[in-house]
Amino acid sequence: MPSPKPLSPKVGFVSLGCPKALVDSEQILTQLRAEGYDISSTYEDADLVVINTCGFIDSAVEESLDAIGEALAENGKVIVTGCLGAKGDGEVVKQAHPQVLAVTGPHALPEVMAAIHMHLPQPHDPYTSLIPPQGIRLTPRHYAYVKISEGCNHRCTFCIIPSMRGDLVSRPVNQVMQEAENLVNAGVKELLIISQDTSAYGVDVKYRTGFWQGRPLKTRMTELVRALGEFGVWVRLHYVYPYPHVDEVIPLMAERKILPYLDVPFQHASPRILKAMKRPASSENNLARIRQWREVCPDITLRSTFIVGFPGETEAEFEELLEFLREAQLDRVGCFAYSPVEGATANALPDHIPEEIKKERHARFMAAQEEISTARLTRKIGKRMTVLVDEIQKNKAIARSSADAPEIDGVVYIDHAKTMKPGEFIEVEITGSDAHDLFAKSVTG
Secondary structure: OOOOOOOOOEEEEEEOOOHHHHHHHHHHHHHHHHOOOEEEOOOOOOOEEEEEEOOOOHHHHHHHHHHHHHHHHHOOOEEEEEHHHHHHHHHHHHHHOOOOOEEOOOOOHHHHHHHHHHHOOOOOOOOOOOOOOOOOOOOOOOEEEEEOEEOOOOOOOOOOHHHHHOOOEEOOHHHHHHHHHHHHHOOOOEEEEEOOOHHHOOHHHOOOEEEEOOEEEEOOHHHHHHHHHHHOOEEEEOOOOOOHHHHHHHHHHHOOOOOOEEEOOOEOOOHHHHHHHOOOOOOOOHHHHHHHHHHHOOOOEEEEEEEEOOOOOOHHHHHHHHHHHHHHOOOEEEEEEOOOOOOOHHHHOOOOOOHHHHHHHHHHHHHHHHHHHHHHHHOOOOOEEEEEEEEEEOOEEEEEOOOOOOOOOOOEEEEOOOOOOOOOEEEEEEEEEOOOOEEEEEOOO
């Protein structure tokens, strides 16, 4: 006989307040049912209780606090949402009832569901659910990309992404955290944080405070990556525009809360070209910023991308870019010869550069960077480092250090790798290098 279908988890629900709160309750209840939860009409039959509170006037506050107290006494597992939860970032509720599992404000369906998932996980039912909690991934099991926002508020003249994807829309911080936790629970060892403009995360919602595991968390890059660092896996930042507040994440790298790796698309060094590109932070003294970052975190890896042959770029301005490259001593660099993209406003700029000159400048740029990269990698010979194994080929492991993002940076080749497995962290000693990659032997065990 077939095994009986497991019982669905049950959620008790108390809805207080105005019609707007009632609509919030309806949305939460709808989502609960859509995800397979049952709704309980009694405290004793519920696995946990959600209370949608009111906090408009004193009597409503008192009623809400009494309802929370009753649910705690009768059931013990309570999640609070609604207007009272927004008062003092949840402190009014927490001071009166510190035992509550989580507190959110009004109109907070994602936050409420995240709290329910945390304390009453939805069982994986093979009869109805074909998707694992971490979703379907196209990357290897041990690393995953986490997109924290969509779109972009900038209007760089060489780019058409805003016309395709729209303005910046940041994901709710609790959704990002829940996705990250699901990935870590599924065995992911490295989270690669991506967006069109990672450092602008939360600008569109004015860095609104969300909630994660019952505590407030700002929708802002610094607070987000600090929280992600608590999962104990590698956290790598990509596409970070050099705004002043980026300086705040460098100490987190020095403390090894997140990887000492920063992907900053500088694009050029000439102030005039940067202005023609309409690049944000074009007036920043980026060389000074780089020196400052290295003072705080000496082993930080800096990656960037550049465009050569932009319309109007003079030989002197290209030489200015080469000088920047030599001064900056960036670890990883990508370079593109400018190519017109249909719909980009840069197409209308005068003085487009002939193709042969663009190719020649690209070759000179890459030659200069290869010299820098070779020298910087040579300095790592003899050092020990922790690497993450990506794959095994015969008796050789292909791994990455904290300085290596998958598919765009170099790798670490390790000999005698029969016992190693993808997704393992291995301690190695660097024995050799070339312009892009390192060679190592294992010292683990």
